[in-house]
Amino acid sequence: MPVWFTADTHFGHGNIIKYCQRPFLSPEEFAATRDDPRSKLRISPETVRRHDNSLLDAINSAVAPNDVLWILGDFCWGGHADAMRYRNRIRCRTVNLVWGNHDQQEIASAFNDCMDQGMIEVEGQPIWLNHYPMRSWDRSFHGSWHFYGHVHGRLEREDALKPAMLTKDVGVDACDYRPWSFAQLRAYMTPRIDAFERHKAAFIAGKDDGSLPL
Secondary structure (H helix, E strand, O other): OOEEEEEOOOEOOHHHHHHOOOOOOOHHHHHHHOOOOOOOOOOOHHHHHHHHHHHHHHHHHHOOOOOEEEEOOOOEOOOHHHHHHHHOOOOOOEEEEEOOOOOOHHHHHHOOEEEOEEEEEEOOEEEEEEOOOOOOOOOHHHOOEEEEOOOOOOOHHHHHHOOOOOEEEOEHHHOOOOOEEHHHHHHHHHHHHHHHHHHHHHHHOOOOOOOOOO
């Protein structure tokens, strides 16, 4: 069955829409916060609803009921009742959570499974999941991938400059506000795997440049 990944949905969290300048702000809110995203302007309930509806529509238009969806942290703002309200709007029946720094423990029952971090395997590919970005992780030397969130796209440039790193920020800010499938992520990783294998061979031969933390 298809497996999907996303992170940092932050449902109900008005401030994150402002801090990250997500494209759901009203024209007035955007103008008021463009130069100072940390301003004290309170984001309107209408904007929060527009944000939430857009992210939920993006999930439901891609992820089928029998698929598997991994959310790598920061699901929503609030407690159990809030989490259930959003979870019940996701049609996928198997939704798993990797704990993020904004997630309250009481929301655990909204998900099929929860973990701090860990290795999963999809179509034979080991993938290390953590809310936080890592530069070395379990079995990274042997070609395991690492998916993360938390940084809201701020490491995209670094990842691009290190094409041999088998990493991907799957947070919505780095993925056009939609989940990515394993198939899409495999296509993203394919050229990086080639670069990784070259670096690994150079490392084994004692000729690597030290740029890749193997």
